[in-house]
Amino acid sequence: MSVVQTAEPVIMSFTDNAAEKVHSLISEEGNDNLKLRVFVTGGGCSGFQYGFSFDEAINEDDTIIENKGAALLVDPLSYQYLIGARIDYEEGLEGSRFVVNNPMASTTCGCGSSFSI
DSSP: OOOOOOOOOOOEEEOHHHHHHHHHHHHHHTOTTOEEEEEEEEOSTTSEEEEEEEESOOOTTOEEEEETTEEEEEOHHHHHHHTTEEEEEEEETTEEEEEEEOTTOSEEOTTSSEEEO
């Protein structure tokens, strides 16, 4: 007899570490209306590249992912390339940065900000 397993799909995740850094950066700016926006643009050595910015405006078609009171915004065009991705914040030898761990990326470049599907 076979067993059927079901699981909730992971649309996107925003780690605790990333949420805490967002809070820290917003606090430094002194503007509680800021949200972190992640987006995908054409370019980079692998075809697409990730970008991050802070934004006060939430567009009607944005997806909002929240963790610990911090909000991550994703526009619909970028969203299709980020399904299943995990947004994290890392500090290491290469410096400090927000990182996208994207299961849809078939190749990435050495810097981690460029990818292809």
